[in-house]
Structure formats: structure tokens, C-alpha cells
Amino acid sequence: MNTASKKLAPHISGEASMWILLLGDMVIYALLFFMYGYDHRQEAALFRESQTTLNAGFGFANTLILLTSSWLVVMGLKSAKTNQRASAANFFKYAMLCGAAFGVSKFIEYGLKINSGIELTDNSFYMYYFLLTGFHFIHVIIGMTTLFFMRRHVLGENFSASSDNSISGLESGANFWHLVDLLWILIFPLLYLIG
């Protein structure tokens, strides 16, 4: 393929078939949000009252952490495309550290809840709170693992900035991280803010 036709061809970020995972995951979360919304209507007072025990500060800090990490991944991808491998690797590393910071903050938040006597099975609001954030946290861990392998690839000998395979692989990983970010941006207002 010459460069002219390459430019004309529509570009799908990452591997096209990976979108089955990204969109599929969004569908699962959409269904969970729908269930949350339905139960919220059924027990509005209980949900509103339970929501006041959450600390929106944690949620907000987590949002900032993940938005920063997404920006770092974008910068890393940019560096990788221009063959600045060391800087790309650093960006991915810092994004990973953001993921770790998110994890630490989540542990503190869960710890405070459990210490104040709040449990998963107390009522339906806390069920959604722990399960939606818990499933999301699993995504964060998988995303951090993905970033680890992206960093390794960018430093490894199989990487080439001009290879479609290399870039598309990195884009796929980056897209997963953006999904992690996107899901949190939906979870945060839903659980912490909208009463």
C-alpha cells in the first residue's frame, strides 16, 4: 500500500476486532447502569441516604488520576509513533503508576467504608457501590498489566515505529486503558453525585 492510499483508507484505532471486547464491555456496564437506575427509582430515599456516606472526594481524585493516565497514554502513543521509544516507555510507566495510585486510593476508600461498618450486603445501594467499583477495579488491574506489556514492547527488539502491527497493538492496549477511564467517568457521577 502506498502512502497516498494509506491516508485515504479510514483508520480504525487499534485492531478492528478488538472493538468487540471494548463495545461488549460497555454493553455489560450499560446493563448494570440500567439495573442501578431501575433500583434507584424503586428505593430513591434509601439510595439518596446511603449515597451521603460516600466520599465524593475519593471519586473526584480517582477521576483526575485516570484522566491524567489517559493523557499519559496518548502522549506515550505519540512518542512511539515518532520512534521516541524511551519517552514512550516512560509515559506508559507513569500511566501505570497512576493506575497504582488509583488502586491505593480504592483500598483506603474501601477500608474506611468497612471500618465504619458498611458492608456489601447492607442494602442495594452498597451492593451496586461495591460491585460496580469492584468490577471496574478488575479492569484497572487488567489495564495496568496491558500497560506493562506495552512498555515492554516499546523497549523490545520487535518494536518498529513504522510497523502497522506494532502501532496497532499499542493502540489496542491504549484503547483498553481509555475504556477503563471512560467507565469510571460514568460510574463516578452515577454512584457519588446523582441523587
Added chain:
Amino acid sequence: MQLNTNSQLVCVNSAMILIFFMIISFVAIAGWMPPLSPELNADQVAEVFRNNTNRIRLAGLVMTIGAVFLWPFGVAISEQMKRIEGQLHHPLANLQLATVTLTVGAIFLAGMLWMLCAFRPERAPEITQIMSDLSWFFFIGAIPPAVIQVLAIGYCVLIDHRKTPVMPRWFGFCNLWIATGFLVGEGVFFFKTGPFAWDGLAAFWMAAFFFFGWIIVTWYVVRQAILHEAAEAKSLSAQGVA
């Protein structure tokens, strides 16, 4: 090379027998749509087994028969995975087969426990209740092996870098997605009501969608892989290479 195409097709098509038996047992005979509510107390659970004794015995029997048809299906998947991994070492194919065995066991044991509950339904209700609970734990909650199984398949499909892969790459990502879908069923040990209880929207209906959806998609993809393999061998031997 001997491909045993027909034996492979018999194995992969057993997925359809599995679906048929499971639906006949669960929907047609037992009529558990949705399942027994986890909210029922011991007397109410015992009542169900006292009033439907032979129906539930038969449903359990059909379920145990259906469950074993998941085995050949798992074998068919592994046979195609070995084409990706190689004939000498194929850890992911073996892992897939090992983990599918536990899922076979979980469905089989659920059927056994329904038969056990209905075998002496006049016994103390608490005893029936605990066995009934256990049957639902197996039937809906025994998910970790299935998660590892679909992850093994997904990973194997995605490391296949030949020009025309044995199984399409979307199928690899589809398996990773299904792994996340299965996880939603893990709430059954904590809740007796709501979407995450074993009769709930997430743990029952979504999990059923993912389980049967996975079987149908996998059946189609693996069957295509078997047929392509056979066609490839035929064209090679026509050229006199084999």
C-alpha cells in the same frame, strides 16, 4: 496426515446435544424459568421437591446426561487449539480441556443434587434446602474454571500469527469479553435478592446469555476451523504434496 475430520465434527456437534438436553431438563421438565428463588425458606423449598418429585428427578437425570456432552465439545476446541500451538507442547489446549472438565462436573453435580433432593423429599426440610442451595451454587456460581477456560481460548487465538489464522481474531477478543461477562455471576454467594442473586437479571439471565452465546459462537468457529483444515488437506493432496 490423518485428520479424523469426522470424529472432530462429532465432537464439536455434541454442543448442540448439550444445549438440547439442558433446555429440555431445565425449561421443559423442571420449569425453572426463573430458578427457585433463593429467598424461599426451608419449608417452601422442601414443598417444591415434595410436589414435583418425579419431575425433578427426571430433570436432574436429563441434566446429568446433557452435561457430559460438554466434554467432547471441549475436546474439539482443544484439537483445533493444538493446530495453533503445535503437536508437541500445547499447554493452552490442555488447560482448556482441564478447566472444561470442572464445568462439566459443576453441571453434572447440579443435576445429581436435584435428584438427591427429590429422592427422599419427606426428609427434614433444612436438609433439602442445603442440598438445593448447593445445587444452585454449582449450577450458577461455579464460574472460575469457565473464566480460565475462555481466557485460555482467547489467548491462544490471539497468539496465532499465521496468514490465515486457525480461528478468527474477533473470536479471541470475543472470548476475553465473555470472561468479563461470566464474572458478573459471582455475586450469587452474597445475595438472596436483586440482580446478582442466582435468579437475578445479572447472575441468571446475563450468565445464561453468555454461556449459551459462547457455546453457539464457539461451535460455529471451531466447526469452520475443522472444515477449513479438511479442505486445505484435500487441496494439498490434489496437488500431490501430501
